Amino acid sequence: KFDPFSRATPLGAVTRAVGGAVRSLLTLGEAALDAVRSRAREAVGDHGAVVIDVVPEARWLLGDAPAARPLSVVEARNRFLVTLEEFLCALHEPERPLALFLDDVQWVDAASLEVITRLVRRRAARPMLLLSWRESEHGAQDVIDRVDALVRECDVPTVHLGVLGPGAVAALLAEALGAPVDRVAPLAEVVAAKTGGNPFFVRQFLDAALERSLLHWDRAARAWSWRIEDVGAAALSDNVAELVAARISAQP
DSSP: OOOTTSTTSTTHHHHHHHHHHHHHHTTSOHHHHHHHHHHHHHHHGGGHHHHHTTOGGGHHHHOSOOOOOOOOHHHHHHHHHHHHHHHHHHTOBTTBOOEEEEOOGGGOOHHHHHHHHHHHHOOSSOOEEEEOOOSOOTTOHHHHHHHHHHHHHTTOOOOOOOOOOHHHHHHHHHHHHTOOHHHHHHHHHHHHHHHTTOHHHHHHHHHHHHHTTSEEEETTTTEEEEOHHHHHHOOOOSSHHHHHHHHHHTOO
């Protein structure tokens, strides 16, 4: 996960994702793990140290690697990008695909964006990349434009997630409360209006409603109960950040 406060630290989210992938591979049986080690070592050749320097977990697959030969800044950067790309692709195989999920890509640092770009443009077998980003984030428009351009250039399948309408909120409430959709439909109208259909806000709103006993368990009816008038009149913030902060402040 990228965040706006770590953009000055290159590759943070990428190295955490790759390190997690390496750790998951260590659960393989010995024969399968030896095959991964062999592919990884062949892929990086004599440049394993440049991967280990940024992904310490890679040592479990590459072993002790000789120190990297000194190069100019540009040459060292290119060597690193190529070696990391080949290392990642060596961890991926059709029978055991590797998927990397990177969240909040609108806050990606320049080095990580280069790694992502190389992988997306790669035609040979490569890990599956799952990227998520918000298209309207103050201070991140330049990165968003570059990611959008990359997606168009490489014809990457995309899914645009919008707000939840009352019908979707009703389905969510029906599942959460174990009630028929037609029973929760009026509640869903109120919740959708108060949250703007933001899925995270819906969850926070319901938790706050539960804490304030606007939703309560009816032992006699063995079902969740509520008064739609009370939920509609509840003085809960219309701002998700304020609502979450208020809930945290109320904790003992």
